Amino acid sequence: MKTLPWYRLEYAKKGKARFLSHREVMTAFQRALRRAALPLAYSRGFNPRPRLSFGPSLALGVAGMKECLDVELNRVVEAEESLRILNSELPSGLEGRRLELLPPNDPGLGKIVNCAWYRVSLPLSSAGVDVFQPLLRELQDSEGNWDYRKPGDGKVYDLAAGVLECRVLADSTGIYLDFLLKIGSGEVPLRGLLEVLGERAGLPFSLLPAFVERCGIYRRVEGCLVDPFGEIKALWEEDI
Structure with missing residues (x-):
């Protein structure tokens, strides 16, 4: 049970800020909240800190359009x-978009979020929709071997098990690969997914330099997507 008021902040991490580490983002918000003179609650002990709780971290270089933190x-x-x-005190690339008071029984972001929507943007010259369409169908249907061995520790991931939904689409500006991936239990590395997908597509280059953004974080309940503010969202239909 929360005794003091907790607020949930939705924010974007884009532009040059996408190259900030998770720790650097935490520090930037701590400083901005202090400079904004918000009445922060602090932890107890020898080194009191503002009581903040962040959503799942983003990989370096990945933009986030609807990230969240609780304060x-x-x-x-x-x-x-x-x-x-607060926005007047945040560095370029970090932007608060929504701030709401939480109900006393809110369980916190760590217990709410279990999946996220990622979009990978590729130039039109990379490959056609017809190249990716059958591969994504195989991936979603768990057909074939989609194992990925992580360099360094050698841990093996079943990529297909971590992908809840996926699609490919194109317009006049590029090709877009959308993935709804598990967060937490069953999570797979996006880097590994792009490596294996590029190999399967027979591309003469890596997909890793592609622009990647996380468009939203959710709780998936019985096929429905619920955002951190308790609103039901349709798959792929958020305004990003």
Whole structure:
């Protein structure tokens, strides 16, 4: 049970900020919250820190359009004005988009989020939709061997088991690969997925330099996607 008010902040991490590590993002928000003079609640002990809880971390270089963090305050604040002041203190590339007071029984981001939507953007010259379509169908249907051995520790991942949904689409500007991936239990490395997919497609280059963004984080319950604010979302239909 939360005694002091907790707020959930939705934010974007884009531009040059996508090259900030998770720890650097945490530090940037801690500093911005202090400079914004929000009534932060602090932990106890010899080195008190603002009480913050972040959603799942992003890999270096991946943009995040709807990331979330929770912050505990000493009192209730006016959300819209607090968000405006906070944005004036955040570094370029980090932008608060939504701030809401949480109900006392909210379990926290760590217990809510279990999947995320990733979009991989490729140039039109890379390959056609017809190259990726059958591969993604095999991946989603768990056909064939989709194992990936991680360099270094040698851990083997069943990539197909970590992919909940996937699709490919194209427009006049490029080709887009969308993946709904597990977060937490059963999570697979996106880097490994792109490596194996590129090899299967027979491409003469790696997919890894592609632009990648995480478009949303969710809890998947009985086939429905619920965002961290409790709103039901249709797959692939969020405004990003």
